[in-house]
Structures are given as structure tokens and as C-alpha cells.
Amino acid sequence: MGLLGKMLLLFGLFQSSVWIISVSGNPEFAINPYSDFTIHINRSTTSQLNCKVCIKNSCQSSVTVSKSTNVVFTCPQPEDVFMVEIVRHIVCNISCNGTITPEDVPSIQNFNRTFTWNVNVLGHKAFHLDFTRAGLRQIQPKEQCQDKHIYTVSTGKVTVGKFCLYGTIKSIQVLRKGSVSLQVPGKQQLNTASFGVSTASEITSPAIINVILPEEPSWQDFYSPNYPESFPDDDLITWAFQVPYKYYSTVHILNYTIPRCETKDTRMEYQLYGRTMVKKLSEPQLSEHQGSFNLSLQNCNVDTQSPFTRLTLHFQISAVRRGNEVRCTVDLKSEKGLLIHIMKKEPKSDCILKLNSLDQNTATITSQKITYVSFIDCQEENLLITMNKTIVCQQLRDCPYPESLRVPVLDKCIIGVVQEVRWILQGPQRGTVELLSSAGNLQQLLPGQICKDTVIFTVSENEAQGITVGQFCPQGSIHKMQINATNITVSALSTGEKNLRQITSSLLQVSFTKSIRESYIFTVLPKKDIPVLLATPAWPLGMKAYAIVSWFISFPTQLEAHVSFPNVSQLTCKNRPAYIKLQRKRSQGKMYSWQDQNPKDVVVSESFYLNMSNCLPVKGAFSVVSQVTLHVGKSVLLSIVLSVVGVLLLLTIILAAFCIIRKKKQKQKAPEVSVYNPNSHPFLPGLHDIPRETEDEDLHIYHYIDDHLVYGHLLKNLKEDEKPAVGVYRDFNGPTGQEPLTDESEGRGAVELQVGVYRSFTGPQSAPDVPGTLVKPGEILACEGEQKADEEISADDDQETLPNVQGKPKTEPMVA
Ligand SMILES: *[C@@H]1O[C@H](CO)[C@@H](O)[C@H](O)[C@H]1NC(C)=O
Ligand SMILES: *[C@@H]1O[C@H](CO)[C@@H](O)[C@H](O)[C@H]1NC(C)=O
Ligand SMILES: *[C@@H]1O[C@H](CO)[C@@H](O)[C@H](O)[C@H]1NC(C)=O
Ligand SMILES: *[C@@H]1O[C@H](CO)[C@@H](O)[C@H](O)[C@H]1NC(C)=O
Ligand SMILES: *[C@@H]1O[C@H](CO)[C@@H](O)[C@H](O)[C@H]1NC(C)=O
Ligand SMILES: *[C@@H]1O[C@H](CO)[C@@H](O)[C@H](O)[C@H]1NC(C)=O
Ligand SMILES: *[C@@H]1O[C@H](CO)[C@@H](O)[C@H](O)[C@H]1NC(C)=O
Ligand SMILES: *[C@@H]1O[C@H](CO)[C@@H](O)[C@H](O)[C@H]1NC(C)=O
Ligand SMILES: *[C@@H]1O[C@H](CO)[C@@H](O)[C@H](O)[C@H]1NC(C)=O
């Protein structure tokens, strides 16, 4: 009964209690309120008019009426001076649940009216203001509502906010005591939209504003309590946002001020389902969040001595409908050295990438922690993923076995195309990193070439400039790479739009081994008739100063390798020249050596080393592309050679004679060569010593002479004697089908050869140009006499060279 009665009191009060009686031109009111109503009639502080309100004979600037009373004003238009506040106290005992419908009184409609309901709940901790029917919209203090009705909700001395009717705020919970007031200007028809008041269970915040976002794109502004004045010290306010299904909301802070804190922090605390997220006001806030959430603004204990004491916040919530969200909890707690970098291909696309609840264009996930990422309306092709995997081997004994380099397996919920995987390989000090292709061998990829496969490997040394060793494709001849470096990066990059994620097999094997003498060693297993291009590391840039690269070209004995050098750079060296050496594997001493000159095409009949060493370049850079092609040689070739031998035998005697002359000449010329040793060497012309291996130097020089100059004599001889000699040479090469020597190069080679030979004997500037193909028939023809001559020469200068020189013609008669 009591409850019902109370509810009735809330309604229809003013209709019977206030009316106007006009006496002698001055307005008179008879006020007869119910017991718990109070009416204040106050003179506006801004009014200049001296008008008073009188009860009986007492006239004042304001009166408070709480029982039947007649009031008279001393001016004709009191509504210009006075405002009326109708205050209702609502005390809820045990529980109450009712509706408040503001009702106007025709006689005081001309006054600015404020209807105030003070609510107090006894035995309860909170009450609930229910605006579900119309809803409220928060406004700035000076803002006006369209219908000129402004609601103000307060708790204690704190203004929770000012509101207009019709909005997304559906209810407000207030702790213990609070008030709702409605301001309506004079002559304005009262909107009688009602709202509910009921007791509520205890809440954790002095006030909770419940917002239900509509099922349409929306933007709503909110302000901190007391805005633009400060939110109180150590206080808390909560907004509970109910977001429709499939809608994603974002919190934008539009304006804020923060105080200097004595203790605690000023912060935004988000309660998302299942977890809490705390942000500073200066940080990016919740973004593209699906589902309802609570947001609390917590003030600190403000340092009142500081000039910065105000906490104010103006933020906006936007919400839009989106498709499906894929949420991913990436647990890399037990993973080491893995970094996953996800990048939106187009920052403005509909695809939304979130990292730890924040909308991002890129997201980096690192190992040893749990990361939350999610994807809204994302297709795989909207996102690119790169991964860095660091593999560390501190001591050789810690990592005795090769490790497979595979594309790290990503959780299915991570959306995106894996475009690149980088392995950062950190070996022990003074170690070598060995890379072995897991399936098939690798092909060196030179600039301008394209890789038909799905993946390109880039190997680089992690030095200051990040030297690239080279780029490689699967399906080639490079079996193994050894890099004398402790810190290298191997990257597998997908070609085109391919997704490396689909590659589950091992791509490469890495092992860490002891230091090698060379900077790089490549083991190459060429296939028959397929040309293999091998470029010096860092191509097309130059190799590091003094770097040594060695290719070990291995192939079965029935085959022979045609080696050519399609691209050789020019450089000027300081101290010592750069060199290119070609050394047979079994017959160790057999060697071609080029220093400061262009290397010539050669044919080699057994596995060999192709070694190159850079100098300290002062001009230009050391970069060389070599080409190796295997052909069937030996037996076929041998038979051809034998048929040619008959013709060539005729020349043997002449040759022998020249050999002797040459030997003498050479002895005279050799000092000239070594004397020519300026500080700066052009790479091309001239023969120079290699200071680093002085013993070898001479050896190489003689070797060179052995292989080329001797034959050069033959050619010279032939040329001088008769043109057919050149023809023989051509006939010889033709049938063997040696590809490196095309007709053109043969012809040119032959001509240059002749010129070169002469020059090499007349001065140090000229390099003998003798194709390797010519060497072999020369050797065969050169026979005993020539070899002996070389032997002697070699013996004079270097013991080591001698056996090499000796062995060569005997073991390798067939190399053409
Ligand atoms: C009117 O005056 C009374 C006290 O005289 C005060 O309590 C009340 O808040 C005032 N109302 C307005 C709207 O200023
Ligand atoms: C009544 O309210 C209007 C604005 O709503 C204001 O301009 C006017 O000064 C107020 N009158 C009094 C007497 O306070
Ligand atoms: C609240 O209700 C209880 C029991 O119904 C009563 O004892 C108490 O006096 C009431 N308090 C008020 C302020 O009405
Ligand atoms: C108040 O009463 C209405 C119906 O009259 C009911 O729907 C609502 O749930 C009640 N509220 C509380 C807090 O009891
Ligand atoms: C931010 O708030 C300050 C005062 O609190 C105000 O002066 C300023 O104009 C506001 N800026 C914007 C962009 O609203
Ligand atoms: C928000 O707070 C209310 C009341 O404390 C709670 O019932 C609700 O579960 C919270 N919502 C979320 C998303 O945590
Ligand atoms: C991944 O590793 C590469 C090479 O070391 C480095 O350049 C890149 O910055 C790394 N990526 C990230 C996101 O750290
Ligand atoms: C090989 O690496 C060691 C250091 O580990 C270095 O001292 C040496 O000079 C390197 N050799 C070459 C040829 O680069
Ligand atoms: C190896 O290289 C990476 C990438 O450049 C670098 O971050 C790291 O410090 C290097 N490590 C060592 C041991 O030099």
C-alpha cells in the first residue's frame, strides 16, 4: 500500500496544487503542495529588475514554499525575473519501482522551470534511472537541446552529465543518493516523457551510464562528470556499452586534460568479456572491438600543489557493422627467437587487423609472450606476413647437427600470405655457416633473371653494410655454401603472390662449422649441357677487399667443363693484384692463373677449384661472372683428337724448336714481369705478382706460360708458316662441339692469341690471350721437349710448381 501511495504522489501533483489569482494587476499564486514537495521561487542572479516575491507581508528575493501558500509578486512580469524550482524528494524504503512523468502547471508555464527529483534509497546501495523509452544523449554544459529540455543527473556534488532526450543512454545507476533535474524554459510546452526510478543492487562505481548502441552506424559523444570542470579527485565513473551483434566500436578521445598525480594513476580501464585492458588517456584506446564492454575513468589522488589538477575527458564512440571477426591467441611463450610481422597490404581496406584490441596497420608478434590478434573482414590476400627466426649457436659443440630451415608453422587463425621468412643465423666466433639445399641444389640468380620457382633465397652477411652474398633459386647446381661469417641472414622470399605458408618441407639445412681459410666456398654440381652461371659474392657490386671465394666444381670423369667468364669488372688495386685461379682437384698442381688481366675460356676435364681473390681496390671493384657448362668429352673427343694428331705431328718438330727459343726468352722476360709492380694495378693489362703467396706467384706465371705461351708459339709458328694452321685449330674445335667457344670467339680468340703472344714477349702490358681449348692440343703436341723446358724453368724458381707442370700433360692429354 505504502509503495503504491508513494507512486501516486509522483504523478499529477501540480494540477491541483498551484493556480494564479490576479489581484490589483500584480500576480498572486496560491500554492498547496503535497507533503514532500518543495517549491523554490528564486530571483535570477542576472536580473537587474528589483522585483520581489511576497508571502503575506514579507517580501523577499526568493521564497520556499512547502505548504499551501499564496504568493504575490511586486512586478507585472515576474517570469522575466524569477525562476521556479519544483523539488520532490523520493525516499525508497526496501524497494521501490515507479515511473516519473513530469507534469506542468498551466499557471507557472511562463516561468523558467526546473523539476528536480532527489532520490534517496534506504537499505539499498544504488538506484536505477530508467530512460529506456526515450533515451538520453549527453551534451556539453552550454549546449542546447532541440526541444529545450535539459536533464541533469547528479550524485552528491558531482554532475554526472547533462542530457537531451532521445539518445542511446538508456539508464543510469547512481550510488545511494542522487538527483535528476529537468530544466524547461518559460512558455515552453513540457515534454512529459517519463522515466523509471527503482532500487538497484550495489554497484562498483559512483555512477554507471548504460548505453545501448543502435543497429546502425553511430557516433556518440561523452564527457567526464563536471565537464568542463574537473572530475573529482580519486573518483570513478563507468560507462557500460552494449554493442549490437556484428558491430565494432572504437573509442576516440577528442579532448582531455590530466592532473598531476600524487598517488595512483589517471586511467581508462576497459572491461572486455574475459579480460581487462588499462590505457592511459594519452594512449590509443580500444578500437574495432566487437561486443559489449565497460569503460571506467579513474582519477588519481591529485597533487593539489601542482597547477595541473584537472581531469577532463571528451570522447566519442563510433560503431559500425562488420563481418566476421577471427580472434587469435598467439602463444609464443615457449618459442625462442621468432618474430611474426603482419602487415595490411592497403591501410585503407575494409580488412581490420587488431593487435591486443587495437586497430593497427601492422602487428608484430614476438616470442616468449602471448599476443592477441584478430582479423575482421580480412581475406588472406589483404595481409602480408614476414617472419624473422633467429637461430643462435654459441659454441660449436652446442649445435653439432644441421638444422632445417622451414617456414615456421603459423596458427590457422592467423590470416595472411607469408611473403618472406628471414633466418638470422648467429654462429660462434670465428665460425663458418654452411648452407645446404634440402631438396635439389640452388641456382644463382643474377640481376635481370627471374626465378621460375616459388621462392628466392637471399643470403647476406649481417655486417654494417649488410653485404649480400647472393640470391638463389631452387633447382640449380649449387649444392653447398660455406660462408666465413658468424652472423648471416638467409631470407626466403616468395616470388609473385605465392604463399610460403604452403611449403611445409625443409628449405635449407644450416650447420655451423670451424672457420675456413676462404671467405666463401661454393660446392657446385653442374648438370650436363646446362650452363651454370656463378657470380662473385655481392654481384653486381664488388667483393669485399681481400675476400677469397672458391667454387669447387665437381662432376663425373666422363665429362668436361667448359669455363668462360662472360662478365669481368675492371679495377685498380693497391698493394697486390686480384687474381683468378683454376686448379684441378686430383692433379693438384694443374692450374690456370690470371692476375690483372682478363681470364680466358678454358676446358677442364676433371673436378676443379675456381678460386678468386680480391685485392684492396682503389678504383673499380672486383666482380666476375663465370659460366661452367659440362659436355661429354673424353672418349668422343679423344678419337677426334687422335685423328687430328696425324696432321699436327708434322708440326711437332717445328714446335720443339720454338720451345727452346721461348724458354730462353722467357727467362729473360720473367724479371720484366715482376719488376712491373706499381702500387696501383689495373686489373686488365699486364702480369703481376701476388705478394701474398710469393712462391705461388712465380709458379703461376710459369704455369701460365706453360699452358698458353708455349702453345702461343705454336700458333705464331703456324701463322707465320701458313694460314692452314688456324684452320686446323678450327677443325679441331668444331667437331667437339665445345659450346663456350663459339665460332666467333674461336676466330677472335685465335687472332687475339697471336697478337697476345707477341705482346707478352715484348712487354708486360699485354696479356696472352689463349683459350684453354688451344692449350690441350698444344700440350699434346708440345710433348717431351716442351715439358722438360718448363720443368727446368719451374725448378729454377719453385720446387712445388715442377711436379704440377709435369703431371699436367701426362694425366690430361685429352683436354681441349
Ligand atoms: C533557490 O533558492 C534555494 C534557497 O533559497 C536553493 O536551495 C535552490 O537551489 C535555488 N534554486 C535555484 C534553481 O537556484
Ligand atoms: C530563462 O531561461 C532562458 C534561457 O533558457 C534565459 O535566457 C532567461 O534569462 C531565463 N530567465 C530567468 C528569469 O532566469
Ligand atoms: C523503512 O521500512 C521499515 C520496515 O518496513 C521501517 O521500519 C522503517 O521505519 C522505514 N523507514 C522509513 C524512513 O520509512
Ligand atoms: C519495475 O516494474 C516494471 C513493471 O512495472 C518491471 O518491468 C521492472 O523490471 C521493475 N524494475 C525493478 C528494478 O524492479
Ligand atoms: C579541449 O578542451 C579545452 C578545455 O577543456 C578547450 O579549451 C578546447 O577548445 C577543447 N578542444 C577541442 C578540440 O574541443
Ligand atoms: C560491465 O559491468 C557490469 C556490471 O558490473 C557487468 O555485469 C558486465 O558483465 C560488465 N560487462 C563486461 C563486458 O565486462
Ligand atoms: C627481421 O630481420 C631483418 C634482418 O635482420 C631486419 O632487417 C628486420 O628489421 C627484422 N624485422 C623486424 C620486424 O624486426
Ligand atoms: C674468415 O673469418 C675470420 C674470422 O672468423 C677472419 O679473421 C678471416 O679474415 C676470414 N677470412 C677471409 C678470407 O675472409
Ligand atoms: C647479428 O646480426 C643481427 C642483425 O643485423 C644483429 O641484430 C645482431 O646483433 C648480430 N649479432 C651478433 C652476435 O653480431
Ligand SMILES: *[C@@H]1O[C@H](CO)[C@@H](O)[C@H](O)[C@H]1NC(C)=O
Ligand atoms: C682453391 O680453394 C680450395 C678450397 O675451396 C683450396 O683447397 C685450394 O687450395 C685453392 N687453390 C688455390 C690455388 O688457391
Ligand SMILES: *[C@@H]1O[C@H](CO)[C@@H](O)[C@H](O)[C@H]1NC(C)=O
Ligand atoms: C656485366 O654486368 C653488369 C652488371 O649486371 C652489366 O652492367 C654489364 O653490362 C655486364 N657486362 C657485360 C659485358 O655483359
